[in-house]
Amino acid sequence: MVPPLVLDIDGTLTTPTGGIDPRAFEALPAWDAPIVLATGKAFPYPVALCHFLQIPEQVIAEHGGVVYADDEVRVTVDSERPWQAAEAFVDRGGDLGWGAADTVNRWRETEVAVNLDADEALLRAVAEEFDLDVVDTGYAYHLVTPGVAKGDGLRSVATALGLDPADFVAVGDSENDVSTFEAAGESFAVANADDRARAAADHVTDGAHMDGTLEVLAALQ
Known part of the structure; x- marks a missing residue:
């Protein structure tokens, strides 16, 4: 059984120049467990990516300010x-x-x-x-707004999916992933991650960007 995943987008599912790495379109739909996309981007971006990946729309957007799972959208703070x-x-x-x-x-x-x-x-x-x-x-x-964090979004999504946040494996690359790493059961910073993410993660991959994420997926299977 593979674990559910919570994945950052920029720097984690992308190429070094910033576009979505095409290998994501093969690897993620084949993953036999829930996947949550967690990003600082506006809500439509991760929803659209889920749509084109053809995976269920389960997202944490705007660092946890907007959470979507189990057909419910929650805005957690005043804008x-x-x-x-x-x-x-x-x-x-x-x-x-x-x-x-x-x-x-x-x-x-x-x-x-x-x-x-x-x-x-x-x-x-x-x-x-x-x-x-x-x-x-x-x-x-x-x-x-202070207190808004991806980690809280993960707790909310996990509850909606009937899972424990500790069931998830997190992959990310920046300081906004630190709270996700703290909430998830296991965490990986890709090699291009900033210092705060690297310090907070349980592991740091050898590969950068999508290479690092694919390294994690291979290790979990």
């Missing part, structure tokens, strides 16, 4: 304060960095993502004023 902070950041000369259409944030419900080229010092100063955390995923800064 107003992150957007108020984002507006203050822009008013003070900051730039979210995504252009006028801002498709990165267009469908977010509980947080705001800011390009890594942004003024980090200003962003963190504004976040502190609004009592928000800044989470660096390696792909963006995220203005998030």
